[in-house]
Amino acid sequence: MITTIGFDADDTLWQNEAYFRLTQERFADLLRDHAAPEHLMARLLEAERRNIGAYGFGVKGFTLSMIETAIEVTEGRVPASVIQEILGAGRAMLDHPVELLPGALEAVTALAQSHRIVLVTKGDLLHQERKLAQSGLGEHFHGVEIVSDKQADTYARVFARHGTGADQAAMVGNSLKSDVIPALEAGAFGIYVPHGVTWALEAADEPLGHARYGQISDLTGLAPLIARIGS
Template sequence: MARITTIALDADDTLWQNEQFFRLTEQRFADLLADYTDLPDLKERLVAAVVRNLSFYGFGMKGFALSMVETALEVTDHRVPGHVIAEILAAGRELLSYPIQTLPYVDQALSTLSDSHRLILITKGDTFDQERKHAASGLAEYFSAIEIVSDKTPEVYARIFARHTEGAEHTVMVGNSLRSDILPALAAGSYAVYVPHDLTWSHEHADEPADHPRYARIEHVGTLAEVVTRLQSP
């Protein structure tokens, strides 16, 4: 079997906390609209708007903020006051100010793995926001390359693997999203390791490829080195 020489890692909710701050902002949005609508499915309406707008705004805080404004206008028949819209936009901007909190075992795991493998970061979302988080994380020294993409598809992975690795068959992709990190990376020919996160966005859910020969699941990145070795075993 091919030796794994490169470990590619997702960023948000794989290396550091992210979704929890969107959940806080989502609750702030609901609180701001409490006096103007009593819809029981307000949060579901917001999520639907975010998903609907992905093709226009992409992933990240900017698209989320614009989707909050759009949803506020829709559910109130455009009766929501301007000062509430201003507060919604301020709540969206606050997503850029939350501290970067690395997940357990991340620093130690990256330090160990970087001694034996090339590490690359593959993340999707707003370029400015992702660069900010990466710089603030203190993890930059471990990565030989950083790729910020608008979406993660087999074609995108194939291009990145061709650019930065000896090939997909020598690469493992690690992340918390089955839909974005695992399935398209496997389709591109790499190995994949799923690291579940309790708050992974529902849009990123998919069926787990449990029987795939190049797939593994771990509970935290502290066991990543062990599973990479196991994946290469005949």
């Protein structure tokens, strides 16, 4: 029996990675005289990987990683105007309107009538709170957890606090690495909702054959899947 359902936010309930990709394209254009796009993106990904521990996940850390990469590839000669453009691009990402993904509103509102619904997301606290407020979904959640990372103990703690334990919970998200696999390790169901664009640092192998693993094409299929699991 599932009593509690956790939802990831970015690229599960609303668009996110697409805006990062658009900003990366702008970043590549700004630095086109200093590095080829493929090389620049590889250097940026290296910087993001290095900086997660210091800056965490989200737009602010991404913006700082772009600035660091720009300094590196120009050997410290990046113009102040380019730094200003990068900072402006980061602010534009923070101010971008929330765009709900197909089935998000219907799934959350329907399942909130029969289950405890918890938002479990990584990222900058203020930005995630702002997006949740703009989404119109906030009133349906029984709990909100904005965490620095998602590990098995994270889900064990969250589902114990907001429900009846991980063994009676399901976690829904677009990241196998962050949303599905650690939830399975905690004893919960892990439901994968693939998104067309996924950050390279969230890549992981699909846990095929796991008894508590499920996949749906979008959130319109979530309520029927939860009903089948609980039957």
